[in-house]
Amino acid sequence: MTLEVRVPASSANLGPGFDCLGLSLPLYTTLRLRPAPQLTVVPQGAVLAGTPADESNYVYRGMVALAQEVGRPLPPLHLEIESEIPLARGLGSSAAALVAALLAANAVLDEPLSRPELLDLASRTEGHPDNVAPALLGGIVVATFDGQRAQPLRIEPPANLGATVLIPDFELSTAEARRVMPQHYSRADAVFTASHAALTTAALLSGRLDLLAGAMQDRLHQPYRAPLVPGLENILAGAGDHGALGAALSGAGPAVLCLHDTAQSTEALHAFLRQVMAEEGLSGQLLDLPLDRAGASVTGIFGG
């Protein structure tokens, strides 16, 4: 019998909610596992081509981290991993892989950790909760993290909230996109960003989508990351004039998230994004997606 864990992509920050706000998107990482005489790791499909097929695989390392946390060894396993989430694009591929690993190891070891403890461990491993919390819980999540414990609050997405995601063909690692950020900020930039993050969260919670364009402004990370993402400044400045409710760098980038009203056509927004891509010589894909509301799922049985 096989255990299957499926975890959605996520878009972190939503502009000003750096390291604390994110939403879940319906592209999935799927992990299937069963007992085996010895460890076998099989990455499947084009997205995971080139990822390690041994104990150094990120998913297996996540499983080992949970086993160490609870002081219990993992049995030998056969793991199959596949993913629809492009790597290092700002769509939470590492968070989905980690959450899948922790849920799988927890199931194999008879659930030693609760869901809140799993979120704490995932947040400690990633360093912030804004991808792992929506990956686990689905929907939109705001979360604090003190270095040990995360406090999430899940927000049910407004019914008509959709995402248009521009996914460039190039990779940008989160580590590199964090290196370009300053260590210190002016009080004015801190107040600007905190107030806009609070308004973004309140707008999402109350369904005031008309406030998002003004609310999703940030002075903490996007201005510093813009040189790494051709076209970002133009998209942030112009998406609202082409039907977007708000726009932001997705996670650490280079993907860009535009929120839209699903009752409205996204034709003008796509035309605008394609025009920016052409001006910048940028190749990539545009996807219209609903939000994922269910979060991670675990089905099947390990063993037997």
Ligand SMILES: Nc1ncnc2c1ncn2[C@@H]1O[C@H](COP(=O)(O)OP(=O)(O)OP(=O)(O)O)[C@@H](O)[C@H]1O
């Ligand atoms: N399913 C997977 N199997 C193996 N390694 C993976 C998998 N998913 C992600 N990774 C590893 O995580 C790296 C990407 O992590 P990174 O934090 O840089 O970007 P991201 O998670 O895609 O984007 P962001 O954190 O900005 O949303 C990949 O280059 C790869 O090493």
Ligand SMILES: N[C@@H](CCO)C(=O)O
């Ligand atoms: N908040 C994180 C998300 C990406 O992992 C960042 O922007 O660096």
